[in-house]
Amino acid sequence: MKRLLGRSVLSVCMLMLALAWGGPAAAATGDLVGTVHFSQNCGSGIGVGIAYDGAGHLWVSCYHSNPDLLRTDATTGVVDQTYNITNGLGAVAYDATRNGLWAGWGVGQPAGTVMFIQLDATKTVSGSNVAFTAPQDVVCGLDDGMAYDATDDTLYISDDCSTVVHQHTTAGVPIRNIPWAGSGCFNSGVGIGGSLLFEGSDGCSHVWVVDKLTNVPAFDFSTAVPGDPNFRDEGLTCDTETFAPTQVMWSKEAFSPNRAAAFEIPMDTCGVGGQPPGHGPPANLTLAPATATNQVGEQHCVTATVTDAGGKPVAGVVVLFSVTGANSASGTGTSPTDANGQSEFCYTGTAVGNDTISAFADTNNNGFQDQDEPGGTAQKAWTPGPPAQLTLSPHADSDPVDAQHCVTATVTDAFGNPTPGITVSFSVSGSVNTTGVRVTNANGQAELCYQGPALPGSDAITAFADTNGNGAQDADEPSDQATKEWVLPQNTPGCKVTDGGRITAANGDKATFGSIARVSASGTPSGAQEYQDHGSAANLNVHSSVVLAVACRGNKASVFGTATINGSGSYDYRIDLTDNGEPGAGADKYRIRLSTGYDSGEQVLAGGNIQMH
Numbered sequence: 001m002k003r004l005l006g007r008s009v010l011s012v013c014m015l016m017l018a019l020a021w022g023g024p025a026a027a028a029t030g031d032l033v034g035t036v037h038f039s040q041n042c043g044s045g046i047g048v049g050i051a052y053d054g055a056g057h058l059w060v061s062c063y064h065s066n067p068d069l070l071r072t073d074a075t076t077g078v079v080d081q082t083y084n085i086t087n088g089l090g091a092v093a094y095d096a097t098r099n100g101l102w103a104g105w106g107v108g109q110p111a112g113t114v115m116f117i118q119l120d121a122t123k124t125v126s127g128s129n130v131a132f133t134a135p136q137d138v139v140c141g142l143d144d145g146m147a148y149d150a151t152d153d154t155l156y157i158s159d160d161c162s163t164v165v166h167q168h169t170t171a172g173v174p175i176r177n178i179p180w181a182g183s184g185c186f187n188s189g190v191g192i193g194g195s196l197l198f199e200g201s202d203g204c205s206h207v208w209v210v211d212k213l214t215n216v217p218a219f220d221f222s223t224a225v226p227g228d229p230n231f232r233d234e235g236l237t238c239d240t241e242t243f244a245p246t247q248v249m250w251s252k253e254a255f256s257p258n259r260a261a262a263f264e265i266p267m268d269t270c271g272v273g274g275q276p277p278g279h280g281p282p283a284n285l286t287l288a289p290a291t292a293t294n295q296v297g298e299q300h301c302v303t304a305t306v307t308d309a310g311g312k313p314v315a316g317v318v319v320l321f322s323v324t325g326a327n328s329a330s331g332t333g334t335s336p337t338d339a340n341g342q343s344e345f346c347y348t349g350t351a352v353g354n355d356t357i358s359a360f361a362d363t364n365n366n367g368f369q370d371q372d373e374p375g376g377t378a379q380k381a382w383t384p385g386p387p388a389q390l391t392l393s394p395h396a397d398s399d400p401v402d403a404q405h406c407v408t409a410t411v412t413d414a415f416g417n418p419t420p421g422i423t424v425s426f427s428v429s430g431s432v433n434t435t436g437v438r439v440t441n442a443n444g445q446a447e448l449c450y451q452g453p454a455l456p457g458s459d460a461i462t463a464f465a466d467t468n469g470n471g472a473q474d475a476d477e478p479s480d481q482a483t484k485e486w487v488l489p490q491n492t493p494g495c496k497v498t499d500g501g502r503i504t505a506a507n508g509d510k511a512t513f514g515s516i517a518r519v520s521a522s523g524t525p526s527g528a529q530e531y532q533d534h535g536s537a538a539n540l541n542v543h544s545s546v547v548l549a550v551a552c553r554g555n556k557a558s559v560f561g562t563a564t565i566n567g568s569g570s571y572d573y574r575i576d577l578t579d580n581g582e583p584g585a586g587a588d589k590y591r592i593r594l595s596t597g598y599d600s601g602e603q604v605l606a607g608g609n610i611q612m613h
Helices: none
Strands: 018-021 032-037 050-052 057-061 069-073 079-083 089-095 100-105 113-119 125-133 143-149 154-159 164-169 174-179 186-193 196-202 206-211 217-222 236-239 248-252 259-264 284-288 291-295 299-307 319-325 329-331 342-348 353-361 375-383 389-393 396-400 404-412 423-430 434-439 445-451 457-465 479-487 496-504 510-519 525-534 539-553 556-565 568-578 589-594 607-612
Touching (some): 050 236, 057 089, 100 143, 143 196, 186 236, 299 375, 329 342, 404 457
Parallel strands (some): 089 143, 284 375
Antiparallel strands (some): 100 113, 113 125, 196 206, 206 217, 284 299, 299 342, 319 329, 389 404, 423 457, 457 479, 496 510, 525 539
């Protein structure tokens, strides 16, 4: 709007409400399709901004005025809502992605200030804020042109008295300066249509259309309005609905009377609210894959595809993702959506179980899903990862001889999740030597139980997750070790047993024995034991050095201690005695075991007697 302050401001007057049609149905680019006179003028008599919101409204901004923003009916021009944002706005552009208006500077804020005006689902202003400042774009102090491009979430800004269009991110970061394609005056309003940039003119009544990336001309058209010689285009906005199926570019006259004209543009060369041509606002959101299964620790990515009511992808939409269930995560992924209407969100699950992934198109960027914001869900199942840790429990333990010992191996993945169905190989060495193979249950656990030895001692227990089933531990197969101590049984206070007699040992030798063992009332054991194997398989004479424990159970007694063999050394012994009544011969039973490995076996007395007292 060249020489802004040099033109007189027209007086505000009452206007007839009218929609003036440019003759017969338009049939070519640049044909005048209709004009609209708004029912309220700007207080200053100047207003350059116009934006169509896809809901039948044209938003008109006013320079140096209160109110400075009018919502009008696109067909009748009736103003049904007014707002004062900053006491003066420049050009405006509707952002269908955020459901709001971008507004340039127009006295109410320092030159170069870009505002964002939030709308709610009813297209009513719900708030506003300063988005960023771009003082480098200022020439004459009024923003004549503003356009939003949803395909890359950028803004195009055209200041008064300038021949350059400036592109910024919506955070205000400058991207590039685009030379105006026209000649003979200055650039003015701007509009975006997919790959095309519409560039108006301040005083030339013409719109030039170029490739937004290469600046190569695509087409152009006149914006002269028959019967309205003072009409010249300032703000531009795309409208694919008001004159459907004809699509138009609205051009706003800056001076009162407050009015705009609609000119035909080629089909699908422009979209509402910065959307690519032929696209409506978000109506549907789908997530893919709808279901999936992964091991924990793997990354899972889900793609949200946002489409309009006609199934066409909608670019530039911020999608909010959230994960609930076994795992939790949230974010916007690769938002805003790309030209295919897609945004990808990835996360890594660490807990076994099921997740629900939810997403919605946050068109007004309030962080909550409103009634008109489409959403969708997907399901995700996480299974355990490969075994990473094996833990034996108990890690250290002790029990009396003869007891059963059970050890549990718990196999988990790198995140501590139980891993069922894993083969665990156990090995026991020491007082007891045994092995076992078990498979983990749903809790990732496998148990090995074995019987303790006859004599005191200790075991080393090892186990590993044999994930490949080859029976040998490989470098990536976790393992653990545990220990087991076998101790003497408790003494039985008051127990006393005497014995003497002969047996035939398991090796076939004749053997004789005689002993006494007792436990005091206070629990102190004492006694003496002697056993002689007369050969020829073994020739040994066992004399007890000390009695360490005497355990009595009914008619049975077990005596533990250390002894010499053939007069030397110190060896553990265990003698098991059974008193089956009188006479002892042919009924009572005797057995001796030594730490040397000697075992007479349990034998019925050939002669003699065993008596429990």
